[in-house]
Amino acid sequence: MEDRRGFSLRQKKTSRRPAISAPRQISNQSTKGEGPPHGNGNGEKPKRGDRERPGRPGGNTADLVKRRYSTRFVQLSDFNNADAPPMHNGHLPYQNPQLNQSVTTQDHHINVDVGALKDPGLDPEKYITIVLSDASDQQLREYQTSLRTLKNRASTDLQQNVYQNRTQFIKISKEAEKLNEEMRSLRNLMSELNVEVSNLSSNASIPESRSSFENANTRTRKQANRSSVANLEQIYNNQLQALWKEVEGSQKFLPAIPGRHVLLEQRRWVELDAATWKPKQKVSIILLNDHLMVAVEKSKRTQPNTAVNGDSRQKESIKLVAEQCWPLQDIVMLDMSSIGSARDKHGMQHAISVRHGHESFTYRSERSSSADKDMLLRDSRQTSEDLRRLLRTDTENAAKGKEAMDYYATRDPTLSKKTDLLRSLSNSNDRPDILVDVDGKQKNFRWVEGQIDELDIDIALQRFEDAVRHIEQLRKIAKSLKGSSMAQVLISTKVDGRADKLADLVVQRLVETHSFSNATQTNIAWLVRLDFDNRARQSFLKARSEIITRRARQCIFEGDLRDYIFQVSFVYFTLMKNTVSIYQQCFPPLMMSACVKWAKEHLDEFNVILSRQLSSIQRGSPTWNECMDQAKEHAMLVNDVGLDFKELVRVREDEE
Numbered sequence: 001m002e003d004r005r006g007f008s009l010r011q012k013k014t015s016r017r018p019a020i021s022a023p024r025q026i027s028n029q030s031t032k033g034e035g036p037p038h039g040n041g042n043g044e045k046p047k048r049g050d051r052e053r054p055g056r057p058g059g060n061t062a063d064l065v066k067r068r069y070s071t072r073f074v075q076l077s078d079f080n081n082a083d084a085p086p087m088h089n090g091h092l093p094y095q096n097p098q099l100n101q102s103v104t105t106q107d108h109h110i111n112v113d114v115g116a117l118k119d120p121g122l123d124p125e126k127y128i129t130i131v132l133s134d135a136s137d138q139q140l141r142e143y144q145t146s147l148r149t150l151k152n153r154a155s156t157d158l159q160q161n162v163y164q165n166r167t168q169f170i171k172i173s174k175e176a177e178k179l180n181e182e183m184r185s186l187r188n189l190m191s192e193l194n195v196e197v198s199n200l201s202s203n204a205s206i207p208e209s210r211s212s213f214e215n216a217n218t219r220t221r222k223q224a225n226r227s228s229v230a231n232l233e234q235i236y237n238n239q240l241q242a243l244w245k246e247v248e249g250s251q252k253f254l255p256a257i258p259g260r261h262v263l264l265e266q267r268r269w270v271e272l273d274a275a276t277w278k279p280k281q282k283v284s285i286i287l288l289n290d291h292l293m294v295a296v297e298k299s300k301r302t303q304p305n306t307a308v309n310g311d312s313r314q315k316e317s318i319k320l321v322a323e324q325c326w327p328l329q330d331i332v333m334l335d336m337s338s339i340g341s342a343r344d345k346h347g348m349q350h351a352i353s354v355r356h357g358h359e360s361f362t363y364r365s366e367r368s369s370s371a372d373k374d375m376l377l378r379d380s381r382q383t384s385e386d387l388r389r390l391l392r393t394d395t396e397n398a399a400k401g402k403e404a405m406d407y408y409a410t411r412d413p414t415l416s417k418k419t420d421l422l423r424s425l426s427n428s429n430d431r432p433d434i435l436v437d438v439d440g441k442q443k444n445f446r447w448v449e450g451q452i453d454e455l456d457i458d459i460a461l462q463r464f465e466d467a468v469r470h471i472e473q474l475r476k477i478a479k480s481l482k483g484s485s486m487a488q489v490l491i492s493t494k495v496d497g498r499a500d501k502l503a504d505l506v507v508q509r510l511v512e513t514h515s516f517s518n519a520t521q522t523n524i525a526w527l528v529r530l531d532f533d534n535r536a537r538q539s540f541l542k543a544r545s546e547i548i549t550r551r552a553r554q555c556i557f558e559g560d561l562r563d564y565i566f567q568v569s570f571v572y573f574t575l576m577k578n579t580v581s582i583y584q585q586c587f588p589p590l591m592m593s594a595c596v597k598w599a600k601e602h603l604d605e606f607n608v609i610l611s612r613q614l615s616s617i618q619r620g621s622p623t624w625n626e627c628m629d630q631a632k633e634h635a636m637l638v639n640d641v642g643l644d645f646k647e648l649v650r651v652r653e654d655e656e
Contacts, residue, residue: 236261267284271361292331524536540582
């Protein structure tokens with residue numbers, strides 16, 4: 001082999017360009033003259049890294065190319081190493097940190113993990129894939145049953161929570177109402193305390209001085225306290241008539257109202273200008289139990305032949321004319337002595353200000369002392385407070401009756417169609433606070449409303465026994481209210497609406513369980529206690545008729561007439577027997593006629609079917625006789641319940 005040191009394929013300067021032969025086709029393995037295709041000449045198989053390339057014998061370039069294509073890898077990587085992490089198959093399973101710990105799969109049962117189901121990020125499809133991947137058909141059914149049970153339990157818990165919250169809300173509302181009443185009473189007591197304190201302070205600083213009219217009024221009130229109510233009203237009327245005669249135009253401001261009377265009359269007052277506080281005219285102030293009137297003193301024309309006595313002429317030349325009159329609850333009376341800027345200049349320490357809406361009137365006493373002003377302020381405050389307390393009491397009394405009836409009526413949607421009842425409630429002026437006698441204790445309409453709320457909860461939760469007991473109790477209470485027909489109608493209307501709703505639920509349950517004797521007896525007993533015995537009887541017999549018709553239609557005629565007649569007759573008379581037996585246990589004997597009539601109707605239906613099937617069979621033939629014997633034998637089943645239908649089973653002639 002030649003020395004190849006210093007020789008490179010990248011050598012540019014060469015004597016001649018190396019020639020590379022064209023690609024040559026590799027000969028077949030069976031070609032003669034060639035070595036074995038797989039081997040290296042020594043009888044060994046070529047290793048994995050060897051690659052055979054066609055070469056050109058001789059030539060440096062060809063030898064170098066052959067060597068380059070014959071490169072060997074000493075050691076290959078082992079991809080089956082156990083220490084290497086395994087590769088995933090293209091997708092990752094759903095991983096839930098709680099699922100791996102909480103979902104347990106036993107040999108025969110798969111537990112439902114409530115914690116995993118509460119996870120907001122739960123993917124149902126992946127969860128089912130992980131949990132039920134290796135589950136059998138039986139395990140799938142058990143898992144489905146467990147999920148359905150969990151769903152029903154959650155629905156029941158939710159319903160219980162809703163009505164429990166409703167009950168608590170009603171209880172809290174009643175406590176809040178009671179607290180409001182106590183706060184109202186406390187507020188009234190505080191107002192009375194403030195009035196008494198102000199009266200005591202005024203009495204300590206004011207000498208006792210009243211006009212002749214006030215003294216007469218005081219004596220009148222003392223006499224009225226010792227007289228009857230009729231005499232007191234007569235005294236009040238005399239006072240008003242004297243006021244109308246003395247003050248011109250006062251009758252249009254103060255008409256005759258029961259209880260209206262004069263409390264205080266003060267003269268020697270001057271009305272001041274609101275801007276300059278200069279005197280405008282002389283006035284008299286008259287305080288009544290519900291109004292404050294201001295009368296202006298005006299000159300009166302005298303006749304020429306009037307008496308010469310100057311005093312008498314002067315009194316006759318002055319008359320009082322009513323100018324202003326305000327309700328006490330609409331005005332605010334202020335003491336002007338707190339204004340220091342003009343206290344000394346204009347004598348405002350004896351003045352008062354009366355504000356009515358946006359208007360303001362200022363009056364000043366002409367007396368040197370502030371006794372009249374303080375007396376007027378004290379009496380007006382006390383009278384206003386008494387009037388406010390009286391109005392509040394009247395409003396509360398009216399609200400009690402209205403709250404006990406109007407609110408009670410309008411809350412229930414069942415009364416929306418009772419327009420006559422609602423109209424009578426709104427037009428009724430006398431709404432007494434009706435009390436209900438329950439076990440020797442007096443209860444108001446609020447207690448009745450609470451009982452109706454409990455009845456609604458019992459109906460919603462389908463606690464039929466408690467609901468029926470509440471309805472019986474409320475109906476008994478309504479019958480005991482003989483003195484108030486309006487309250488009796490209200491309670492009866494609301495209870496009847498609840499009874500209808502409860503009867504619908506019980507009838508639905510009766511239709512579903514009419515084949516069970518104990519359940520049917522319980523349902524019919526509830527309906528009878530609710531006074532729906534006719535509806536219970538009709539619903540029960542209708543449900544039994546439907547089951548007879550359904551079972552008879554399930555009997556299929558397959559060619560054998562005797563077998564078909566046997567099936568139909570057995571269905572009819574067996575179900576008739578069971579129906580009559582259950583009916584006798586649920587209803588009294590006096591109502592048995594309806595059940596007998598029902599059984600006779602179904603017997604006629606069976607005779608129609610029998611006649612139609614035997615219409616093509618000759619009378620007296622063996623088949624005809626055998627079918628009739630089977631029908632009559634089955635008709636003897638009702639003999640156990642007291643009915644004899646054997647002779648009534650026959651073929652109708654019109655069908656034959």
